[in-house]
Amino acid sequence: MPELPEVETSRRGIEPWLAGQTILRAEVRNARLRWPVDQEIIALRDQRVLSVQRRAKYLLLELEKGWIIIHLGMSGRLRVLPQPQPPEKHDHVDLVISNGCIIRYTDPRRFGAWLWSDDLRTSRVLAHLGPEPLSDTFDGRWLYQKSRNKRTSIKPWLMDNTLVVGVGNIYASESLFVAGILPGRAAGSLSEEEAGLLAESIKAVLLRSIEQGGTTLRDFLQSDGKPGYFVQELQVYGRGGEACRVCGTPIQLAKHGQRSTFFCPACQH
DNA sequence: CCTAGACCCTGTACGC
DNA sequence: TGCGTACAGGGTCTAG
Structure with a gap:
């Protein structure tokens, strides 16, 4: 599904609801995505979101103690739920936010990913990426x-x-x-x-x-x-x-x- | 090193 | 209606 514009659109959509807020916890209903959802995400408790960034087609949630790296794969989608709603079949991950909303991840094909990184410089998925197309280094x-x-x-x-x-x-x-x-x-x-x-x-x-x-x-x-x-x-x-x-x-x-x-x-x- | 192909998984559309 | 097949926006790994 998503290429860079769709990922950037998702970033802009969730940023106002996340930045500066605290993630109370993640609810991981199905950890079997492209790779297993990292344990640090499953165990996450009460961490403030410092920023919501994007690198390539990856969304990067900067938290106090590390980063959540999200890839939407082919069929992944993020939604903001102002109020809780019962999850449906392919709603694999929720982020429960201190302002009462839920960030819900839906992905029928499960080609997406939710990874944890203590330090982005050591992230395997980000290591070999070329330049951003909208940056000056790409010409x-x-x-x-x-x-x-x-x-x-x-x-x-x-x-x-x-x-x-x-x-x-x-x-x-x-x-x-x-x-x-x-x-x-x-x-x-x-x-x-x-x-x-x-x-x-x-x-x-x-x-x-x-x-x-x-x-x-x-x-x-x-x-x-x-x-x-x-x-x-x-x-x-x-x-x-x-x-x-x-x-x-x-x-x-x-x-x-x-x-x-x-x-x-x-x-x- | 370069390049092509298989593969991860599910849903949908279409031909028979 | 039911079944089989092909195809779908991504990325990684392997084989040649």
């Missing part, structure tokens, strides 16, 4: 340099977290459309100019999607229950066979490493 020069001698197709290459984080299946296709670059080309075939254009396109697409509260394809909802509205602005993703919004040519569907890729054969070169 055309970086992309160009990393693309040299790469024979992989550009599209799956963009989803490699050591290159840049947060770009998933939707935004890889969307960014390549905006940049006018065919997804099946070898990464090493990028010119300096194209690399610059691609970096700028990634930033623009992600920023716009965050503004719109992310993309709701089927089950993503913001923490207040509203869908993300960027789906209305998708140019190619999920539009196989439909007319390109720019030139009218039918959008094509291809597969790169089992995953769907969408592109316009006329607008992209």
